[in-house]
Amino acid sequence: MKELVVISGKGGTGKTSLAASFAVLADRPVIADCDVDAADLHLVLSPRIKERHEFRSGHEAVIRQDDCTSCGTCLAHCRFGAVLTPAVQDEWLMSGGTGLNCSDCAYCERSCGSRTNAIIGEMRTALGEPRPAAFAVDPIACEGCGVCVRFCPEQAIDFSERLSGEWMVSETRCGPMVHARLGVAAENSGKLVSLVRREARRIAEAGDHPLIIVDGPPGIGCPVIASVTGATLVLAVTEPTVSGEHDLERVLSLTRHFNIPAVVCVNKWDLNAEMTERIEDKTRKAGARIAGRIRYDRAVTLAQIRERAVVETEAPCVEDIQHVWNELGL
Ligand code: SF4
Ligand code: SF4
Structure with a gap:
């Protein structure tokens, strides 16, 4: 069983949109939304909740x-x-x-x-x-x-x-999904992330699912570490901005520290082609692989509004996402 974790150094890079598309492209994976502080994968995958559990911490x-x-x-x-x-x-x-x-x-x-x-x-x-x-x-x-x-x-x-939130097991059109909601001002999101991953792994083993796709949290803090440790592969999504470049450096330093293979994808690359080149150059120097570039496409937002993954639409950037997915080799 393999586990792909999609993360980003900062929020808003398109990490969740990509994770949702991969869930559609993969063959009945188990999906885990580990961005428990701001979970939103459910907005696209429309899960039907089968189990609810309290999270006490x-x-x-x-x-x-x-x-x-x-x-x-x-x-x-x-x-x-x-x-x-x-x-x-x-x-x-x-x-x-x-x-x-x-x-x-x-x-x-x-x-x-x-x-x-x-x-x-x-x-x-x-x-x-x-x-x-x-x-x-x-x-x-x-x-x-x-x-x-x-x-x-x-x-x-x-x-x-303390009752700090809840976690759910659901069914989606792509496969089983484990997700959670952390309470307002509640802490210990790293512990909840570990719980969500553990449950996803249990379901994958019981149902003979070959792949777990994890939508990880942004940043490099405790919940991110809880999301990536022991994973097969990390896909770091970034964008061609100064903060995107800086945050990617921190993410790659984290994956190196924990010895986890990492690949990088630059989303909305055509907004700044020069910066994209610079980021890819730094990625290679950091010993990580480039999985591809995804063009800026307004259709991504429209897909979200329609509660669809981008690859379920006719958007021009679908071929870029398909290319990145193929490059992951999972
Ligand atoms: S934070 Fe204050 S009120 Fe809360 S357990 Fe500690 S001493 Fe008690
Ligand atoms: S004021 Fe605080 S320490 Fe004193 S009896 Fe009440 S709860 Fe206990």
């Missing part, structure tokens, strides 16, 4: 209001400013925010013509809304370090695993 502190004595120990020890005092929560609620005790019914917004904080505050008081009496943790600011849990004298802080 890291921890979050939650203060049990009935057990907290407001001693302030957690506030003093939290280095991330995540602990909210009763006064801060009160202020937050008064300003119309969705505070921890607010059920977000929007009653005040609907009823208060002038939207002034004072009126909203008076309304809350008139409605008998309780003022926060205990400390609370802002779930967005909490880094899950656990220091407050350790120091709380009342042991009033729960520390459960």
